[in-house]
Amino acid sequence: MKKEAEIFVYGAEQICASCVNLPSSKETYEWLEAAISRKYPGQPFKIHYIDIFNPPEDEAAKAFAERVVEEDLFYPVVTMDDEIIGEGNPRLKDVYKKLEEHGYHAE
Incomplete structure (x- = not known):
């Protein structure tokens, strides 16, 4: 493993207007x-x-955080x-791929 990965999840308590029926940011x-x-x-x-x-x-x-608001990112x-x-409804596959680029391996 190269270095300990650091992941950031930017969100809000209120669910994104375009993300109705998806989990909240905190749940994600x-x-x-x-x-x-x-x-x-x-x-x-x-994380x-x-x-x-x-x-x-x-x-x-x-x-x-300001960029997320200003650019209306999901x-x-x-x-x-x-x-x-990942944005709106992040895919685990994409997160795993990035972690594996850092040397993480599934067990």
Whole structure:
């Protein structure tokens, strides 16, 4: 494994208007955390939930949260290495592919 992966899930309590009938951003964050832990047991990673309407003081997180709002991206938006890997209804396959590029391997 190259380095511990760090995944960010940007979203809001209110479900995206274009994402009706999909899980909330927080539910997606929890689902991703559980799915990654099951697929890559014993391989550490960090996952962060960022509320786009109340971002932390971290400049990078704050700037991307503003981008999600300004560009009307479908949230939740999942990023890794400053790259969007999922938007609205992220696909596990895409997240797994990015993790495997980092040297993670399924067990």
